[in-house]
Each structure stands twice: as C-alpha cells, then as structure tokens.
Amino acid sequence: MILTLGNPQLRIFRPNWFLTLVRPGREQPPDTAQFRIPMEMTKYDVKNYLEKIYNVPVGAVRTRIQFGSNKKRNHLNQKVKQPDYKVAYVQLAQGQTFTFPDIYPEKDQVVAEGSMEEMQEKFMEDEKQRQKLDPRRGGVTEWFGL
Amino acid sequence: MWEVTTAKMAASSAAGRVLTLCKQFQNVLRISSAINPQHCTANITKYQAHVYREKSPLVAVPFWYSPSSSAGQCRALHTTISRRGLEEFFDLPENWGEATVKSGAPWTAKQLRTKSNEDLHKLWYVLLKEKNMLLTIEQEARRQRAQMPSPERLRKVERSIIRLETTVKERETALRLLQTGQEKGRPGTWRRNMFGYVYWYRFKEYAIPWYMNKRYKRKRFYTPAFVQPHIRLRIEKHLRDKARKANREKETLMKLKKKLPHIKVPAS
Numbered sequence: 001m002i003l004t005l006g007n008p009q010l011r012i013f014r015p016n017w018f019l020t021l022v023r024p025g026r027e028q029p030p031d032t033a034q035f036r037i038p039m040e041m042t043k044y045d046v047k048n049y050l051e052k053i054y055n056v057p058v059g060a061v062r063t064r065i066q067f068g069s070n071k072k073r074n075h076l077n078q079k080v081k082q083p084d085y086k087v088a089y090v091q092l093a094q095g096q097t098f099t100f101p102d103i104y105p106e107k108d109q110v111v112a113e114g115s116m117e118e119m120q121e122k123f124m125e126d127e128k129q130r131q132k133l134d135p136r137r138g139g140v141t142e143w144f145g146l
Numbered sequence: 147m148w149e150v151t152t153a154k155m156a157a158s159s160a161a162g163r164v165l166t167l168c169k170q171f172q173n174v175l176r177i178s179s180a181i182n183p184q185h186c187t188a189n190i191t192k193y194q195a196h197v198y199r200e201k202s203p204l205v206a207v208p209f210w211y212s213p214s215s216s217a218g219q220c221r222a223l224h225t226t227i228s229r230r231g232l233e234e235f236f237d238l239p240e241n242w243g244e245a246t247v248k249s250g251a252p253w254t255a256k257q258l259r260t261k262s263n264e265d266l267h268k269l270w271y272v273l274l275k276e277k278n279m280l281l282t283i284e285q286e287a288r289r290q291r292a293q294m295p296s297p298e299r300l301r302k303v304e305r306s307i308i309r310l311e312t313t314v315k316e317r318e319t320a321l322r323l324l325q326t327g328q329e330k331g332r333p334g335t336w337r338r339n340m341f342g343y344v345y346w347y348r349f350k351e352y353a354i355p356w357y358m359n360k361r362y363k364r365k366r367f368y369t370p371a372f373v374q375p376h377i378r379l380r381i382e383k384h385l386r387d388k389a390r391k392a393n394r395e396k397e398t399l400m401k402l403k404k405k406l407p408h409i410k411v412p413a414s
Contacts (some may be wrong), residue, residue, distance in 0.1 A: 006351070014267070014270045014310075014314070015274070015313075017275050018274065018278050018281055018283050019235075019278050019281075020281040020285050021232065021235040021236075021278075021282045022282075022285055022286075022289070023286060023289055033232060036285070046335075052233070053275070054231060054234060054275075055227045055229075055231065055275070056231045056232055073340060080172070092232075094230075098232055099324070101242075103236060103237075103242050103243075103283060103286050103290075104242070104243060104286070104287065104290045104292040105242065105243050107243050131254065144227075
C-alpha cells in the first residue's frame, strides 16, 4: 500500500509484487496458506491481490517480518546478512482447505542404455565391490592377521 | 383494431423488458469491467505451458462476462477467471518431478511493441502468475534439497517483465509529450549534493513553501569549500583504478602470449 499524500489514492495497474507460497515450518490449521511477500505489501494488499488476480476467497490475513540472520561470516570474516522477508498467513474463506502438495516425489531412476548415468552407476558398483572384504573371511575384519 | 394495439403494446413491453434487462446486464458489465480489469486470459502467450493450463477459456467465462460492447461507452475486456485458485502457484501436475520442462523464448521488446495496451495489460498478469509459480517451486526445491526443473524459466520471465515495463513506459512518455510537452511525469531537476555529485532530484509535494520548511533548509544543494579538494582526489583515485585494471589485463595477455604464442588475442 503506497499511501500518497492527499486524494485520490494511487492505483497500481501493473503490480510489481510477487508472492511465494511456502510449506509451513510449523503445523498450521487446514485452511491456512503461508506466503512470503515483499516488505512493502500490507494485509489489505495481500487480500486484494489474491482475490482479484487468483480469485481465491480470503478470510483473514496476518503478517510478520522474519529477520534474516547477520551472524554468519564469510572467508574474509565479514558478516553476511541473509535478507529479511515478510511472511503472510492467509486464512481462506468459505470453509476451503489447503494442503501443501508434494512437488518433488521420489521417482525410480530408469537408467537409459549407453548414457553417462549408466556408466557412472557401473563405476560406482565396481568401486563398492572393491571396497568389500574377501567373502571367504566370513565378515572378519583385516585387523586380525591371517 | 385494439387487438393490434395490445399486440403492439405487448411486443413493446416485452421488448422494453428485454431492453431493461439488457441495460442491467450492461451496468453489471460496466461495473465489473471497471472493478476487475486484472483477470487475465491465456490467449496470447509465448509460453506454451500457459496455453496448456487454461484448456477451455471460453467455457470458464460465465455468461455475463461475455464481451458484448452494448452501450458503446464501456470498453469490453475479455477476461478469464482462474478456476484453480491456489493450484496456480504450482506447475501442471504432470510436470512435478521432471528433470526439465520445455519453455519458449522470452518476449522481446520488438514483439511487445506490436501488441495493444489491453494485450500488454493481460500479458503482465500472465507473466506475474508464472513468476509466482516459479518462485514457489524454487523455494520448495530448496526446502526439499532437490533440483528445480529448468531454472532458466525464471530468468526468461524476469527479462520479459522488464521489457514489458520499458515498452509501457515508452508509450506513456510519448503520450505525455504529445499531451503536455513534458517528458517525465514527476517534476525534477539536476542538483549538486554536499559530496560533489550531481544527481536528479525529484520534487516532493509539501503543504508549506520551501523557505518555511526547516528540514528542507538543512539539506544543502551545493558543495562546501572544504569538500572541493576531496573531489579531485576521488577523480584521481578512479583514474588510477582504471589504469591499473587496464594494465593488469594487458599483463595477463602478455603472459598468455609468452606461454602460448600461437593463440589469437581475444577481442575484449
């Protein structure tokens, strides 16, 4: 909400604000979605944004600012600041629920014939075979002589 | 005879009822098109991905959103409401877990200049939603310690947005020049600050004149005499840095030439 002095208030035709839907770190109620929003946005901005652009019925919006740590240091011993960001907890109206989906499911690696991945797999398997001890020793380590 | 008149009256009243209904629809259309100009369509996109998204945009449009410019005063905007809500923050489900996702080239300024203002407005929101989606999946990839499929899409969308902004600004300045003769919307001027730099100072609206504004008077738009010598030192430092950088590059090239005399000198 960029408030201007006097009337009429500024109308933004091409909003330059981008929201990021994130997976909540803590357990949230089923109708709550968690967003990372730019610092300049307010609760009213988030509500209007979601309602007008995404046609999502919004109930309540609560925001907080997350402080990005300034504790880490780089190889020159200079402090490195992680950027601050604003988090918005949006409760959906009309009894809708939202669960964050699993976008990166574990897929079985189908290795194509004659490709780099297949050669790498073979190499790794050979290395593992070499690291294993002589099977005739029956699990006894090399420390014991003979 | 009076059957004819009743028939006529009935016809006129029916027509009148239809006309009033049409007028109500017109009013709804006018108000709705004034309040919700930002719903976007999937009609014009460079990205093929977005065309797959809204499979049937016409079906999704409810009947009172149809672009019938009846009154002639309201500019009808063909819009599509997104039916998928928060799912639009994610990619299509068949793209989840893929290694790469095919995407087209970014919009160039030349192509964008051929489009009308309505098309550019809609495209802005298409690009906005696409960027939101990409940011979401990027953050999720970082969270799950997985690789985001095709991260170059984000760069392409950013470039397209910047080019769109430049074309719109060009059109606005052209219109402003024609209408008022001013190039910039907000008045400003070149001023020198205390450190010797000349910069574009943009005017701000105050309730009182500048000579009554104590905070404004504390701001000095000239360089004091004791700062003058430091300006020269700063220029010298800058020139020295430039010369050193050029010398360093020349030396590296000479070393390379000595080691490998047959290489061609790369054009800098």
